[in-house]
Amino acid sequence: MRKIAILGSTGSIGTQTLDVISHYPDQFKVEGLAAGTNAALFIEQIHRFKPRKVSIATKELADQLKQQIPADIEVYYGDEGLVEVASRTDADFVVTALVGSQGLPSTLAAIRAGKNIGLANKETLVTAGHIVTSMVREYGVTMLPIDSEHSAIFQCLNGESMENIKKITITASGGSFRDRTREQLQGVTVEEALNHPNWSMGAKITIDSATMVNKGLEVIEAHWLFDLPYEQIDVLIHPESIIHSFVEFNDSSIIAQMGNPDMRVPIQYALTYPERIASPAASLDLARIGKLHFREMDYDRYPCLRMAFECGKIGGTAPTVFNAANEVAVARFLRGEISFLHIEDVIASALDKHQLISMPTLEQIQETDRLTRQLALNIPFGLS
Numbered sequence: 001m002r003k004i005a006i007l008g009s010t011g012s013i014g015t016q017t018l019d020v021i022s023h024y025p026d027q028f029k030v031e032g033l034a035a036g037t038n039a040a041l042f043i044e045q046i047h048r049f050k051p052r053k054v055s056i057a058t059k060e061l062a063d064q065l066k067q068q069i070p071a072d073i074e075v076y077y078g079d080e081g082l083v084e085v086a087s088r089t090d091a092d093f094v095v096t097a098l099v100g101s102q103g104l105p106s107t108l109a110a111i112r113a114g115k116n117i118g119l120a121n122k123e124t125l126v127t128a129g130h131i132v133t134s135m136v137r138e139y140g141v142t143m144l145p146i147d148s149e150h151s152a153i154f155q156c157l158n159g160e161s162m163e164n165i166k167k168i169t170i171t172a173s174g175g176s177f178r179d180r181t182r183e184q185l186q187g188v189t190v191e192e193a194l195n196h197p198n199w200s201m202g203a204k205i206t207i208d209s210a211t212m213v214n215k216g217l218e219v220i221e222a223h224w225l226f227d228l229p230y231e232q233i234d235v236l237i238h239p240e241s242i243i244h245s246f247v248e249f250n251d252s253s254i255i256a257q258m259g260n261p262d263m264r265v266p267i268q269y270a271l272t273y274p275e276r277i278a279s280p281a282a283s284l285d286l287a288r289i290g291k292l293h294f295r296e297m298d299y300d301r302y303p304c305l306r307m308a309f310e311c312g313k314i315g316g317t318a319p320t321v322f323n324a325a326n327e328v329a330v331a332r333f334l335r336g337e338i339s340f341l342h343i344e345d346v347i348a349s350a351l352d353k354h355q356l357i358s359m360p361t362l363e364q365i366q367e368t369d370r371l372t373r374q375l376a377l378n379i380p381f382g383l384s
Contacts, residue, residue: 002271005032005051005089005115007082007106008097010041012202013120013146013263017095018045020268023280028271032085034098034106037061043068053089055081082106087113093271095146096121099204100327101320101369104128108362111135118270120146122221127320128365129224143225144270149218150225151266152244152257157226160255166248168228170218171238172297173261175210178239182301188340190333207330211343216308220319223312230313235305237295242284259284304344307351316358317368318351324369325350328376350376 004021008014014035021028030049035042037057046054046069054069055076056062062077069075076084079102086094086106094110095118096103103121108128110117112135119125125132136143145151149170157165176195177185196206208214219233244266246256259265262281269276299306304326311318329346332338338346350372357364 003029003031003091005091006095007034009033010035010038013097016263017267020264031089031091034085055085083109086110116141117143118146122217125221125224126217126323146270148266149245155257156247156255164249167232168247169234170245172215173241174237212302212305213326216305220312235297316356317360320368321354321372324372325376328373346376349379
């Protein structure tokens with residue numbers, strides 16, 4: 001039986017991970033859960049899956065939690081609580097499904113504790129890829145991708161030599177505004193941006209999909225996961241989200257991974273690797289779909305993706321600035337403080353003002369992240 005801890009259990013990936021686990025109670029045991037502020041859902045999860053340790057965002061919520069769950073469950077909160085659930089349970093596999101750079105310290109703690117990682121928190125590799133991958137090797141743990149695109153590439157590479165890869169291509173749905181020109185993005189609303197045509201995701205990731213920041217983060221993550229130069233990483237718009245990504249080899253043959261857009265499939269693959277078991281997801285019916293479509297990426301239409309490639313190639317603290325500025329910009333957009341198109345302006349402005357550190361320590365990464373957030377919060381873009 002595989003013992004699991006989940007960081008971000010009330011989010012989109014976390015809830016779908018628990019859905020997968022619920023179908024196979026004889027194969028998985030939930031040892032730890034960590035959540036943000038959705039106490040009501042968290043309480044339901046705790047009663048259903050009976051973890052030994054749990055953590056929630058604040059002390060106030062933790063105190064409320066203790067009154068409503070069994071007394072033998074240990075309750076923690078905040079960043080220390082995340083580290084506790086990540087590293088100090090009997091779990092052998094930790095799903096890191098936190099949104100944003102807050103997932104980095106707890107992921108590193110899990111690695112140090114010898115836990116294998118199911119990575120759904122791409123910001124961990126974006127901000128500190130050189131540190132994380134080095135620690136994975138040092139502690140001899142595995143890091144399996146949960147993002148559908150990286151899971152697809154991982155599956156396509158099974159049994160293949162990395163020396164034979166010509167390039168990998170990450171597919172992108174195009175997000176909520178894939179059929180709009182830049183001129184038509186003037187004045188779009190939060191509600192419109194959150195209306196993703198294919199995937200059920202959290203608010204932040206859905207906005208990132210619309211700006212193509214999400215794909216940029218995935219490009220940087222792929223660089224670290226598969227140890228490939230950026231020149232061998234491509235992005236292609238594929239509106240149906242049926243081909244999740246593909247690999248082209250030196251002999252010009254291509255292997256692709258396909259399936260309906262259902263995150264439970266890559267989640268389950270990570271949980272059961274190297275085995276495959278029956279999935280609750282629906283089977284793909286290509287005859288019913290009939291046609292698949294593809295578009296070349298337009299980096300003028302999606303400047304955030306261009307900036308992500310540039311930051312990845314520069315390296316150092318540039319990806320940290322890109323990620324932190326975007327997180328603040330998205331939050332400002334969701335609060336109605338800036339327009340949708342100003343998200344990319346906040347990122348560009350933060351990058352312009354940054355003094356690069358080429359090989360940053362963890363402390364320098366965290367300080368860069370802090371300073372960038374402070375800067376991005378005060379960049380004076382309005383709704384005009």
